[in-house]
Amino acid sequence: MQLDLIEKQRSSEHDTKPLSKNIEHFRAIHYLGSKLRMLEFIKSIADKEDPMQGAIFDLFSGSGSVSQLFSNSRRVISVDIQEYSKVICTAVLMPCSDGRLIEYGEKVRSSPIRSILEEALQPLISYERKIVEAGNKNNLEPVCNFLENCSLYSAIENSSSDCLPELDGALTNTKKAIGKLELMPPLASIYFGGIYFSFEQAVHLDVILQEIKKAPENYKSTLMAAVLSTASDIVNTVGKQFAQPIRP
Secondary structure, eight states, X not given: OOOEEEEEOSSOTTOOOOSOTTOSSOOSXXXXXXXXXXXXXXXXXXXXXXXXXXXXXXXXXXXXXXXXXHHTTSOEEEEESOHHHHHHHHHHHSOOOOGGGGHHHHHHHTOHHHHHHHHHHHHHHHHHHHHHHHHHTTOOHHHHHHHHHOOHHHHHHOOOOOOOHHHHHHHHHHHHHHHTOOXXXXXXXXXXXXXXXXXXXXXXXXXXXXXXXXXXXXXXXXXXHHHHHHHHHHOOBGGGOTTSXXXX
């Protein structure tokens, strides 16, 4: 078992600027067990016990709120076994401030992968829009059926379901289209589309992830942390927690 350590020196030859000297309370993602609401208390205790502003060792750093808080004034070492925490804490403590990061928005918008994935997922995107319109007119049966049966992963693993015929057709056509792709599988769409995100949102996430894979290594953590933070904000779940998708 290996733990990921991310160290932020208070000052060194290769030091980078903190995320923001004006932001002390920063929520990277919505996270059960986040220490965000305890930051003032944690800081007051640390400053009382160590007024000389020594190093902080942030065990179980999670979403990085404690690490980010102290990174403006102390040497910080973050540790967590989870990969998402490594990504976020690396982005927070050692951010890449290269102006070329801004270019990635345009890279995603103009990516040829976008049209390929949108075409492959179009049956489900179109059907999802249709049932949303039906729901707005108080026809909730197709909405409920969609929420129960729209998982592309379940459809790929097990063709039997109780979905309505039109949804079944959309899933079948999308499975066939994905099977013909010469790309990395669109994991956000397969695992999270329709349940946690709309299929259109999931496609956008997949395009971004594909572009990040091609980015230079020193950009990847900052870009991936931005994706994780955005996904955490837009996810359609109870309390923004991935453990509780919306159910009819």
